[in-house]
Amino acid sequence: MPDSTTSRVSLTLASTIESVDTVERTAEDFAHRAGFNTDTVPNIVMAVREAVINAVLHGNAYNPSKNITVAFETSSDSLTVRICDQGPGFDSYSLPDPLAPENLLRGSGRGIFLIRAFMDEVHFRKLHPGTELTLIKHRVPANPVA
Amino acid sequence: MSMKVAIRQVDGITILDLSGRITLGEGSITLRDSVRDVLAKGSKKILLNLGQITYIDSSGIGELVSAFTSVKNAGGELKLLNLTQKVHDLLQITKLYTVFDIWDNEASAITAFA
Numbered sequence: 001m002p003d004s005t006t007s008r009v010s011l012t013l014a015s016t017i018e019s020v021d022t023v024e025r026t027a028e029d030f031a032h033r034a035g036f037n038t039d040t041v042p043n044i045v046m047a048v049r050e051a052v053i054n055a056v057l058h059g060n061a062y063n064p065s066k067n068i069t070v071a072f073e074t075s076s077d078s079l080t081v082r083i084c085d086q087g088p089g090f091d092s093y094s095l096p097d098p099l100a101p102e103n104l105l106r107g108s109g110r111g112i113f114l115i116r117a118f119m120d121e122v123h124f125r126k127l128h129p130g131t132e133l134t135l136i137k138h139r140v141p142a143n144p145v146a
Numbered sequence: 147m148s149m150k151v152a153i154r155q156v157d158g159i160t161i162l163d164l165s166g167r168i169t170l171g172e173g174s175i176t177l178r179d180s181v182r183d184v185l186a187k188g189s190k191k192i193l194l195n196l197g198q199i200t201y202i203d204s205s206g207i208g209e210l211v212s213a214f215t216s217v218k219n220a221g222g223e224l225k226l227l228n229l230t231q232k233v234h235d236l237l238q239i240t241k242l243y244t245v246f247d248i249w250d251n252e253a254s255a256i257t258a259f260a
Contacts, residue, residue, distance in 0.1 A: 107208040
C-alpha cells in the first residue's frame with residue numbers, strides 16, 4: 001500500500017559523482033514509496049539524476065568546498081524535489097534547443113530537456129549563490145487528455 | 147554496476163557488446179575509450195550492441211552521439227543494435243532515432259554495412 005501522506009527527506013552531499021548515485025537511489029526509493037507506478041518511477045529517477053548532475057558538474061564544478069542539497073517531499077497530490085547548488089547560476093532560457101537540427105549531433109546539452117520531458121513542472125530560482133531547481137510530479141496528469 | 151565491453155569480429159564488422167550503465171563518469175569514459183581504441187586499430191565498421199544496457203543518462207546519450215560522429219569523421223560507419231525499450235524511447239524523444247542506423251537483428255545489421 002503506497003504511502004501518500006506527507007513525508008520529507010533532505011540530503012546534503014559533496015559535489016561528487018558518488019553523490020549523484022546516492023540521490024538516484026534515494027529518488028527511486030522515495031518515488032516507489034510515494035506510490036508512483038513502475039512506468040513513472042524511472043522517469044522521475046532520471047529527471048532527478050539529471051538535475052543533480054547539473055548541480056554537481058555545472059553548478060559546483062566538483063568543488064569539494066561546495067555542497068548540494070536535495071529535498072524530497074510528497075503530499076497527497078504530488079512529489080516535489082528541490083535540488084540546490086552553490087555555483088554561479090545560469091539562465092535556463094539561454095540553453096540551446098537540443099532538438100534543433102544544428103544541435104542534434106552535440107555531445108551534451110540534453111539534461112534539462114529530459115528533466116522537462118519527464119516532470120510535470122520544472123522551476124528555476126536564483127540563489128545567492130547558486131541555483132534551486134524544483135521538480136514536481138503530480139500523482140495524476142496535470143492536463144489529462146479528454 | 148559499471149559498463150562492460152566485449153569486442154568481437156564478425157565478417158569484418160567490429161561488434162562491441164555493451165552491458166551495464168552508460169552514465170556520466172566511468173560508463174561514458176569506457177564507451178569513449180573503447181570506440182577510440184577500435185578506430186585506432188583500423189576498424190571502420192562498428193556495431194554497438196546495446197541489448198544488455200540497463201540504463202543510460204544524458205551523458206551516455208551524448209557519448210553515443212560523439213561515437214557516431216567520431217566514426218563518421220574517420221570515414222567509417224557506426225550502427226546500433228538491440229535497443230532496450232528505455233533507450234529506444236530516449237532516442238525517440240531526443241530525435242536521435244532518425245540520426246542513428248538502428249537494427250534489432252545482428253545478421254541484418256552486419257549485411258547493412260556498405
